[in-house]
Amino acid sequence: MVADVEPPETHLRFLDSFTRKLEPFVPIKREEVTMYTCGPTVHAVPHIGLYRRVVVADLVRRTVELSGYPVKHVMNITDVDDRTIDAAEEAGKPLMELTEEVRVAFMADLETLRVKHAAHYPQASAHINDMVDLTSKLVDRGFAYEKLKSVYFDIGKFSDYGKLSGMDLEKVQLGATVDLDRYEKDDPRDFTLFKRSTLGEIKKGLGHRTHWGSVRPGWHIECAAMAMAHLGEEVDIHVGGVDLIFPHHENEIAICQSLTGKRPAHTWIHSGLVTVDRGKMSRAAGNAVTVQDLLERGYTGRQVRHFLLSTHYRQPLRFSYAALDAACEALNRLDECVRNLRALTKGSSYEDIERYVGDFEHAFSQALFDDLNVSAAFAALFQLVRCVNRRLAQGRLGKSDADRVLEALYRVDAVLALMPGEEAMDDQHVAALVREREAAREVGDYARADALRAEITAQGVLVEDTPQGPRYRRQSN
């Protein structure tokens, strides 16, 4: 009998969109939790609405890891579909060239948003054969049919259709549904698995030769195939945006469940949208803001990350620069506290700090384990900040206490990824100015001290006088 490792002691639970209930999280396999996230379509660099989904997925992943399970996360990249093909056409570039450019930009954004790398970022273009296989099986088993060289899923054959979204097929407004003219579906509600290539597409070499002719895949089969190829027939957690529930996820379920008899995901997590002036952020609405836009305005990746994380994942998040600025201020509060803790080099220690830190860590993780209650988690964090600040002001915090607090902050930062970096400022010129200013202050020559401050400020550096001497840092974060 092997001394089995205790199952992680957590009360991790998520609201599963499928059951619409809070469900305790029970992994399929304890050794590895599997996670699939609907990634970007790389027709254009995504806006922060998409990144919210990505950051939420990152939060889910890190929270599951904090609870003690290793996670294998896969995020797809949709690089063959109407949008990418149209965008390449418009840009006058080969499809692959365009999608590769956008993919690289996307990966760079992930870096600036401190998103943990997924195990794989499969691209649809590399999985066409998997999709053909799945589709063939669907046809063989009578779930799909070919019509005029396109292949459609027959929704009528899947009795569970609509369970995730609560959509009643009979009530779906057909008039408003997909371009009825351009398709030859038996039922307008059927969805496309493979679409016959247009002549233009064939000329550009975009079609894939199959026994149905030259075709290209539809969106829904892509995710189904990639998830299956990399993570098997069922994953623990599938993350997407609420706007994907219908029809995308519904269709994915239809495909997967028809083939395997299993639901493709045990837990469905859907993130809320980013809105602008009450409407959804989208390129079409002309209100899209990219990570690059924000960087150009001087915001940092961690500030954007904090903004995207600061509201419960299921709530809509209203974007505005005022709201972003408020999020930055909150982050400053944390930064300042961390700076103070790091600057502390002496002082005796006080026993009760252990209690505060312990309470904090417990409150923080319990909040996250409860369906990712970031608001409560941040509340715990800021309560600790206040406690630390107070004691700092009273001189009742020693170096070892500070280290203990920092250690806890780093531990929770495994989930938040918001801690400021250690600032290594090796600007000799500024250092000399600061020393000079301090010397002037010591002899009471404040006019000279202020002149030096102005000079230092001109270098973009802020000096703060503390009881322990002057401290300085770059103005922007």
Added chain:
RNA sequence: GGCGGCGUAGCCAAGUGGUCUAAGGCAGAGGUUUGCAAAACCUCCAGUCACCAGUUCGAAUCUGGUCGCCGCCUCCA
């Protein structure tokens, strides 16, 4: 029209039957500290949870209704 969700202070936002005389953040007011500046600390800032009716010993939390807003059903994602 169908389906899903939301409505808590100036703003953002937790809390979903008693510990709520309602967390936390931003903004604001006063004070302490400070040569200046920055930060910090202290105090204050919802008699109330969209509205109405009900259930209950007890409701922001449950039920019914009303109003308002958002999303999906089409582009966008």
